Amino acid sequence: MYTPKTFMALTGLVAALAFASTGIAAERFDFGKPATQKQIAGWNIDVDPDGTGAPAGHGTVTQGKEIYANKCASCHGDKGQGKPMDRLVGGQGTLASAKPVKTVGSYWPYASTVFDYIRRAMPFNAPGSLSNDEVYSVTAYLLYMNGIVDKNAKLDKEQIAQIKMPNRDGFIRPDPRPDTHNILCMQNCK
Amino acid sequence: MNSKKSNRGDEVKNRLSADLTQTDIATPVRSMHRRQFLKTGAVVAGTALMAGGLGPIAARAASTKNNLPPNTPEWMLKQGHPIVTPPYGVPSKYESDVIRRPTDLTPTDISSWSFTPLQDLHGIVTPNGLVYERHHAGVPAIDPAEHRLMIHGMVDNPKIFTVEDLKRFPAVSHFYFLECSGNTLTEWVKPKGKTVQSTHGLLSCCEWTGVPLSTVLQEVGLKHGASWLLAEGADAAALDRSVPISKALDDAILVYAQNGEALRPEQGYPLRLLLPGFEGNMSVKWLRRIEVGDKPFMSHEETAKYTDLMPDGKARILTFVMEAKSVITSPSGGHRLHDKGFHEIRGLAWSGSGRISRVDVSVDGGRNWRRAELQGPVLPKCLTRFRIPWEWRGKEAILQSRTMDDTGYVQPTLKQLVAVRGTHSVYHYNAIQSWHVAADGEVTNVHA
Numbered sequence: 001m002y003t004p005k006t007f008m009a010l011t012g013l014v015a016a017l018a019f020a021s022t023g024i025a026a027e028r029f030d031f032g033k034p035a036t037q038k039q040i041a042g043w044n045i046d047v048d049p050d051g052t053g054a055p056a057g058h059g060t061v062t063q064g065k066e067i068y069a070n071k072c073a074s075c076h077g078d079k080g081q082g083k084p085m086d087r088l089v090g091g092q093g094t095l096a097s098a099k100p101v102k103t104v105g106s107y108w109p110y111a112s113t114v115f116d117y118i119r120r121a122m123p124f125n126a127p128g129s130l131s132n133d134e135v136y137s138v139t140a141y142l143l144y145m146n147g148i149v150d151k152n153a154k155l156d157k158e159q160i161a162q163i164k165m166p167n168r169d170g171f172i173r174p175d176p177r178p179d180t181h182n183i184l185c186m187q188n189c190k
Numbered sequence: 191m192n193s194k195k196s197n198r199g200d201e202v203k204n205r206l207s208a209d210l211t212q213t214d215i216a217t218p219v220r221s222m223h224r225r226q227f228l229k230t231g232a233v234v235a236g237t238a239l240m241a242g243g244l245g246p247i248a249a250r251a252a253s254t255k256n257n258l259p260p261n262t263p264e265w266m267l268k269q270g271h272p273i274v275t276p277p278y279g280v281p282s283k284y285e286s287d288v289i290r291r292p293t294d295l296t297p298t299d300i301s302s303w304s305f306t307p308l309q310d311l312h313g314i315v316t317p318n319g320l321v322y323e324r325h326h327a328g329v330p331a332i333d334p335a336e337h338r339l340m341i342h343g344m345v346d347n348p349k350i351f352t353v354e355d356l357k358r359f360p361a362v363s364h365f366y367f368l369e370c371s372g373n374t375l376t377e378w379v380k381p382k383g384k385t386v387q388s389t390h391g392l393l394s395c396c397e398w399t400g401v402p403l404s405t406v407l408q409e410v411g412l413k414h415g416a417s418w419l420l421a422e423g424a425d426a427a428a429l430d431r432s433v434p435i436s437k438a439l440d441d442a443i444l445v446y447a448q449n450g451e452a453l454r455p456e457q458g459y460p461l462r463l464l465l466p467g468f469e470g471n472m473s474v475k476w477l478r479r480i481e482v483g484d485k486p487f488m489s490h491e492e493t494a495k496y497t498d499l500m501p502d503g504k505a506r507i508l509t510f511v512m513e514a515k516s517v518i519t520s521p522s523g524g525h526r527l528h529d530k531g532f533h534e535i536r537g538l539a540w541s542g543s544g545r546i547s548r549v550d551v552s553v554d555g556g557r558n559w560r561r562a563e564l565q566g567p568v569l570p571k572c573l574t575r576f577r578i579p580w581e582w583r584g585k586e587a588i589l590q591s592r593t594m595d596d597t598g599y600v601q602p603t604l605k606q607l608v609a610v611r612g613t614h615s616v617y618h619y620n621a622i623q624s625w626h627v628a629a630d631g632e633v634t635n636v637h638a
Contacts, residue, residue, distance in 0.1 A: 028409050031355040035340050035348040043340055043479055046420055046430060049488050084297040096503030100614050102494065107505075110488050117490035120428040121327060124300070127426045171497065171507040177618075178513065179610045180602035184594060186550065186559045 047116040051161030054115065057132035058156035061149070064141025067134050071123045080145050085124070089145045092166055105146025109171055111163040115139045115155075136160075285310075290320055291387060295376075300328045301427075303370065305391025308519045308538065313565070314365070314573040316394035318449050323456045324370050324392065326491075327426035330476055334460035337424065339444070343482035346411030353460045356444055359401035359409075364443070364466070365572045367395040367540045369512045371469035371496055371617040377604075378613040381624075381635040386522040389623065389635060393540070395573035398464050400445035403438045412482060420487045421463050424478035431472045432486040432508070433465060441466050441571075444477065467542030467571040468510045469617070471496055501612035512542035514601050515620035516549055516576070516593035527631035530584045535562070539574045541595035546574040548594050553580060555588035555624065555638040556603070562591070570596075587627040588638045604637060 047053040069078070076082060080089030080103075091101030104114055119135045121127055130138070140155040148163065149155075257263035281288065288311075290304040303324040306316055323329075334353045342348035370392035376382040383389035412435070419438055422430040433442070445464045446453060453459040458475030465472050471491055486492065486508060498506040516539035521527060535553075539546045545568050550559040562578035576591070594600045604621040624638040 029359060031358055031409065032349040032351040035342055035350045039350065040340065040342045040348060044342065044481065045428065046422070046481065046487055046489070048483075048485075095499060095505075096501065100499055100503070102499070104494075108494050109507075110493065113488055113490055113493050117494075120430070121426070121490070124298075124327070127327065127428075170504055171493075172500070172504050173507055175506060175509045175511075177509065177511070178599050180606045182592070182600040182602045182606055184548075184550070184592075184600060188557060189559070190555070190557045 045116075045120060047112045047119070047160065049110040049112050049161070051112065051157060054112070054157040054160050055132045056157065057136055058154055059133050059135070059137025059140050060154050061137075061140045061144040061151050063134075064137035064139070064144070067130070067138045068141050071126075071130075072138065075124060080142065088142055092146075095167070095170065103146070104142050105148060105166065107167050107170070109165055109168050111139070111143065111148075111160055111165055114142060115160055288320070290323065291391075293388075301326045303372075303392060305387045306394050307387045308391055308393065308517070309386050309522050309524070311519070312575075314395050314538070314575050315449065316396060318396070318451065318454050318457070321368075321394040321396065321448070321454070321457055322370065322392050324372075324470065325425065325427075325456065325475075326429050329456045330425045331455065332424060332460060332476060337460050337476075337478070339461060339477060339480070341406065341410045341480045341482070343419070343480075344413040344416040344484065345407075345482050346413060347409075349410050351406070353446060356401055356406070356461065357446060359405050361399055362402055362443060363397055363399040364441075365395060365397050365569050366464065366466040367393060367512075367571060367573045368464075368470050368473060369393045369515075369540070369542075371471055371512070374619040374621075374623075375616050377619060377621070377623075377635075377637075378608070378615075381637050383523065383635055385524040386517060386519050386623075389523070390517045392470070393538075393573075395540075396448040397450065398443055398445045399447035399450075400443040400461075400464065403442035403444055403463070404440075406444060407438060407482075415484050416482045417484050418482075418486050420479070420481040420483065420489070421472070421474040421477060422479040422481075423458075423474045424476040429471075429474060429491060430487070430489045431474055431491055432489065433463075433472060434510075435482075437465055437468065437510075465510075467512060467544075469496065469512055472510065496617060498611065498615035498617050500615060506615075509618060512540075513618065513620050514541035514543065514546070514593050514595040514599050515539070516546075516591040516601055517623045518551070518589050518591050518625060521589070521627065521633045522625050523633055523635040525633040527582055527627060527633070530582055533580045533582050535578050535580045535589060535591075537562075537576050537591050539564075539576055539591070539593040540572065541593070541597075541599070542571055543595050543597045543599060545570045545596045546593055547596050547598075549574075549576040550592045551576075551578045551580075552590045552592070553587045556590050556592075556622070559592065582627070584629060584631075586629050588636065589625045589627060590622050590638070592622050 075085040076088050081087055088104050091103045091106030094101045094106060108114060115135055118139060136155045140149060140153055143149045144151055144153060288307050290306060292304045293302060296302040304322060306320050306322045337353055339351045373392035374389055377389060417435050419433050419435060420430055421433055422428055443464045445462050446460060448457060453462060461477045462475045463473050463477050492508065498509055516537060518535055518537040520536045535551055539549045549562040551562050552559045560578060562576040565575035568574050592601050602621055607621045624636050626634050626636040
């Protein structure tokens with residue numbers, strides 16, 4: 001049951017929450033536990049365009065070639081041509097054509113996303129099974145197959161943020177919608 | 191077999207055995223019983239053989255006749271099932287056609303999608319078992335006791351919450367639609383989907399219950415300059431999307447229940463993000479992590495996918511809102527009108543920008559329009575059911591619906607949409623849908 005004291009506390013809480021949007025530190029429910037640095041480090045897996053989050057380690061095109069052949073080619077084709085799954089190579093210069101081909105090489109704006117995505121989701125049938133060095137290597141190999149780095153390239157935390165992808169400037173922001181302007185015609189409209 | 195004795199007189203007793211005979215021959219799965227009956231006598235056996243020859247549908251029709259006036263229906267002459275068989279109720283066996291159906295466009299069913307059978311649903315709520323699916327690495331089997339939500343990054347107090355922690359916060363419940371950004375993607379160039387399920391079925395609507403994300407962000411304290419967050423799932427794709435803080439503080443919910451019960455596994459059990467009116471992909475399922483930052487994180491899903499390629503080869507990025515759209519669900523592709531005369535045209539309208547203001551319906555391919563009635567209450571970012579009477583005279587017709595939301599935005603024609611976006615943008619298709627009714631009553635998908 002509510003004692004006057006808890007009632008006061010609740011009223012205070014409601015008042016504090018009402019100020020929530022001002023950013024003033026307000027009274028809290030105190031649910032949940034503090035996340036330790038170690039816990040955060042284990043889960044904080046995203047790698048961002050400026051290289052934030054890229055782990056220690058490195059890889060080479062040569063090593064990547066072998067990993068790709070063993071762990072990726074069965075689904076993406078020996079040269080990244082696709083079949084049965086997504087095509088990973090080629091398509092540059094097709095985006096404005098009648099048959100646009102969107103791949104890592106032709107479409108993706110950031111190299112960080114290639115590393116990030118492979119680390120979080122590939123190989124499709126064994127996610128999370130590659131070491132950071134292996135992810136750097138196979139990323140380097142995909143970039144090499146797309147003509148973005150040369151065959152002696154080495155990839156690491158610093159490099160990943162430096163690479164300029166061919167379609168880096170191919171994206172439009174902010175969202176320009178609404179971009180259609182239909183009207184409420186009711187009679188003899190066509 | 192016939193253990194129950196009728197106490198309603200001889201006439202009924204005689205009818206009882208006749209009805210049971212009919213029931214058993216009408217139901218192919220009960221072939222054991224049918225064989226037993228075949229042995230019981232020449233007359234009955236003859237009936238059974240004839241019905242068997244006609245196939246199950248004809249047999250069922252025959253059985254139905256015996257249940258019609260003036261006869262007493264067979265189900266009044268024996269007791270029904272006891273309670274809790276099964277403990278979690280399921281639809282009638284006669285509704286076995288009302289199911290999600292998969293796309294045939296993906297090379298794997300682990301990253302794939304299935305459609306809600308909109309043509310079979312009524313009102314605005316999607317039953318939980320029929321909510322459309324889209325997963326990128328299958329449905330994880332998560333033990334809620336072992337699930338955590340971590341919130342970190344530009345916050346004062348990085349925290350880890352259990353699902354029970356989140357349930358203790360003050361809760362909210364709201365009806366919102368959820369639409370995949372790729373809904374209707376097959377229709378840009380040619381009319382492809384045969385039914386409204388395949389053209390528009392990446393669309394569902396539930397009552398979602400959870401804690402406002404703003405409440406939980408308040409709990410961890412946003413640092414000055416925080417403007418984006420990354421939401422990440424605990425599936426094998428660790429699917430992640432960037433969300434503007436303005437949306438997070440507006441109407442985003444950390445959801446643990448849908449339509450009154452715990453989230454279904456394929457909807458993110460035990461915890462998902464729900465961003466009302468935004469493309470479905472952003473309402474990250476199996477939510478395990480929120481990282482607060484000051485710019486978009488540029489994940490795979492928001493760069494390689496879910497970007498809208500324009501005719502000039504540039505692509506729109508971070509396009510979140512599902513704009514106003516509507517579709518007639520009855521009659522719709524695959525239906526057949528059998529009778530001339532009165533038909534109620536029924537459909538759904540929705541807008542990620544707000545409330546539906548009106549829906550107009552045309553039966554002549556967009557030349558003349560009449561205003562449909564909206565089922566109330568009309569809720570923001572929620573499916574809205576519309577209905578309008580129609581007299582079908584047995585002639586060819588083209589049915590269309592066109593909606594306007596409370597921002598004044600009017601759903602475009604296909605021509606208008608393609609004029610600005612071309613045909614390669616894949617996502618965010620919201621053009622007016624056309625259903626052709628032939629003189630023989632057959633309804634098909636057309637571009638008109």
